[in-house]
Amino acid sequence: MNQINQVAVIGGSHGNELIGVYLVKKFQKYPDLIKRTSFKTLSLLGNPQAINAGRRYIDRDLNRCFLPSNLPTSEMSNYEELRAREIQNFLQTSNQNLVDVIIDLHTTTANMGICLIFGNMHPILLNLAAYLSSINPLVKVYIHEQPRNSGFLRSLSELGFAIEVGAIAQGILDAELFQQTEKIVYAALDFLESFNQGKNICTTNSLTIYKSINAVDYPRDKNGEIQAMIHPQLQFKDYQPLYPGDPIFLTLEGKKISYEGKSIVYPIFINEAAYYEKGIAMYFSYKQEIELSSSSL
Amino acid sequence: MNQINQVAVIGGSHGNELIGVYLVKKFQKYPDLIKRTSFKTLSLLGNPQAINAGRRYIDRDLNRCFLPSNLPTSEMSNYEELRAREIQNFLQTSNQNLVDVIIDLHTTTANMGICLIFGNMHPILLNLAAYLSSINPLVKVYIHEQPRNSGFLRSLSELGFAIEVGAIAQGILDAELFQQTEKIVYAALDFLESFNQGKNICTTNSLTIYKSINAVDYPRDKNGEIQAMIHPQLQFKDYQPLYPGDPIFLTLEGKKISYEGKSIVYPIFINEAAYYEKGIAMYFSYKQEIELSSSSL
Numbered sequence: 080m081n082q083i084n085q086v087a088v089i090g091g092s093h094g095n096e097l098i099g100v101y102l103v104k105k106f107q108k109y110p111d112l113i114k115r116t117s118f119k120t121l122s123l124l125g126n127p128q129a130i131n132a133g134r135r136y137i138d139r140d141l142n143r144c145f146l147p148s149n150l151p152t153s154e155m156s157n158y159e160e161l162r163a164r165e166i167q168n169f170l171q172t173s174n175q176n177l178v179d180v181i182i183d184l185h186t187t188t189a190n191m192g193i194c195l196i197f198g199n200m201h202p203i204l205l206n207l208a209a210y211l212s213s214i215n216p217l218v219k220v221y222i223h224e225q226p227r228n229s230g231f232l233r234s235l236s237e238l239g240f241a242i243e244v245g246a247i248a249q250g251i252l253d254a255e256l257f258q259q260t261e262k263i264v265y266a267a268l269d270f271l272e273s274f275n276q277g278k279n280i281c282t283t284n285s286l287t288i289y290k291s292i293n294a295v296d297y298p299r300d301k302n303g304e305i306q307a308m309i310h311p312q313l314q315f316k317d318y319q320p321l322y323p324g325d326p327i328f329l330t331l332e333g334k335k336i337s338y339e340g341k342s343i344v345y346p347i348f349i350n351e352a353a354y355y356e357k358g359i360a361m362y363f364s365y366k367q368e369i370e371l372s373s374s375s376l
Numbered sequence: 377m378n379q380i381n382q383v384a385v386i387g388g389s390h391g392n393e394l395i396g397v398y399l400v401k402k403f404q405k406y407p408d409l410i411k412r413t414s415f416k417t418l419s420l421l422g423n424p425q426a427i428n429a430g431r432r433y434i435d436r437d438l439n440r441c442f443l444p445s446n447l448p449t450s451e452m453s454n455y456e457e458l459r460a461r462e463i464q465n466f467l468q469t470s471n472q473n474l475v476d477v478i479i480d481l482h483t484t485t486a487n488m489g490i491c492l493i494f495g496n497m498h499p500i501l502l503n504l505a506a507y508l509s510s511i512n513p514l515v516k517v518y519i520h521e522q523p524r525n526s527g528f529l530r531s532l533s534e535l536g537f538a539i540e541v542g543a544i545a546q547g548i549l550d551a552e553l554f555q556q557t558e559k560i561v562y563a564a565l566d567f568l569e570s571f572n573q574g575k576n577i578c579t580t581n582s583l584t585i586y587k588s589i590n591a592v593d594y595p596r597d598k599n600g601e602i603q604a605m606i607h608p609q610l611q612f613k614d615y616q617p618l619y620p621g622d623p624i625f626l627t628l629e630g631k632k633i634s635y636e637g638k639s640i641v642y643p644i645f646i647n648e649a650a651y652y653e654k655g656i657a658m659y660f661s662y663k664q665e666i667e668l669s670s671s672s673l
Contacts, residue, residue: 101602101628104628105629133652133653188545188547248485248543248649249545249649250546250650251647251648251649252602252605252606254605254606254626305398305549308398308550309550310551311551331401331402351548352392352545352548355547355548356430
């Protein structure tokens with residue numbers, strides 16, 4: 080990619096993740112905040128009905144609906160499928176390509192700090208991440224490799240990514256996390272502006288990333304009922320090493336369950352509220368230091 | 377009251393407050409845990425449909441539906457009104473009186489510790505509170521005086537009270553808070569058992585209480601849109617003194633708003649997710665030390 084022409088900032092794809100909702104409302108009130116000279120910036124509330132209802136979604140998780148589909152709009156059965164199609168149309172530029180960059184704002188009840196979630200290891204994304212983590216040490220990078228159009232909003236663009244901010248409860252604002260997220264959005268836009276100007280403002284050439292291994296569910300009985308909770312020693316310990324034998328769950332009866340794997344893993348998304356129904360207690364990841372080549376930009 | 381004959385422990389009146397939900401499931405699996413010799417203990421999941429949906433309520437907040445009403449069941453228009461009637465029937469003992477004690481388990485995104493909420497200052501409740509706070513210093517007492525049958529489940533019984541546990545996000549379990557709440561429930565039952573046996577196991581005769589003054593809403597524009605967040609210096613500072621001039625809100629633009637009252641207040645329920653729609657950013661309370669008379673039991 081030689082030039083970024085359009086960037087979209089989207090909040091409220093999940094209606095109860097308020098930091099993104101109120102940041103986008105602010106950007107729509109003061110569009111100069113996200114305006115840069117070398118590209119156009121769009122902003123959008125992802126799921127207005129869910130925002131009004133104070134819920135993650137109405138019928139189905141919107142951020143799993145961005146799939147290639149041959150269904151005509153009239154045959155779509157629920158609100159989020161229709162809304163996903165509307166958003167795709169909104170993000171479509173005149174030449175039939177989607178916007179070059181999507182910044183999708185989320186929050187999580189897990190202690191994820193300010194986590195950039197990438198579906199690929201594009202050098203522009205990695206240099207952006209290194210720049211943002213130099214601004215705020217809370218910035219972490221999670222690589223969950225996914226093909227284009229895999230259901231996630233961010234997967235519509237090669238340079239699409241999510242910013243997952245936490246720990247914060249669903250349905251509330253947190254002023255500190257709001258302001259930190261806001262600064263990271265501005266810094267991301269500044270980075271893209273400098274890229275368009277042929278500069279790389281990232282001054283570091285190394286980056287720590289966490290790469291997804293697999294999801295881990297809660298212990299459940301044969302009816303699917305949860306039988307254990309995240310162990311207190313693991314709660315809020317996202318990105319920390321988990322060693323074989325370390326406690327991972329605590330049953331409702333108070334019995335410890337240990338991690339039985341053979342290698343060190345780095346759990347993230349620990350105890351995310353929205354993942355109970357998805358059968359995910361956490362993701363295991365491995366930690367990796369990588370070298371960046373700014374010349375590849 | 378000379379004798380407590382029946383006690384009800386209820387969880388999941390709000391479907392996304394999981395500690396109460398899973399405690400009641402545990403009590404129903406192991407009923408001996410809440411069995412005592414001198415009274416009968418019932419346990420109940422308050423709002424099964426909302427629990428399944430992972431939401432606070434389906435149509436209307438169940439914990440505002442316990443009102444005297446002459447409507448026949450057939451004319452009730454929504455799920456929670458019907459469910460409130462069902463719960464009242466369940467709690468009705470053979471002599472047409474309701475259970476003597478209701479323990480209603482809740483969680484909150486505010487940093488409330490383990491808060492006992494009383495609608496009156498009955499000496500049994502105050503001695504119970506003093507006993508429980510001697511067991512766990514996280515136990516606090518909030519007095520929000522209300523008449524019987526004022527809408528809240530707890531208001532059905534003179535000795536009804538809520539246990540509000542936090543800070544915890546909606547939709548998740550927290551093992552430490554789960555176990556602390558569980559211990560408090562057992563200790564409350566032990567206290568009631570000792571009362572029936574003519575003893576008062578509370579060994580302290582003083583108690584700190586927080587008495588409700590008024591609710592405070594977020595700054596909003598003329599359309600009702602929130603214009604400011606809880607100030608970072610106030611977030612999670614429930615029960616701490618707020619002095620005239622202290623910061624209370626931070627606007628989305630980053631401007632500080634100070635508390636303009638003339639006296640010290642003690643904010644509680646700061647930034648509770650479910651109260652955004654109710655127009656409540658926090659409650660102001662005043663702090664009071666009271667002397668208990670065990671002889672009045």
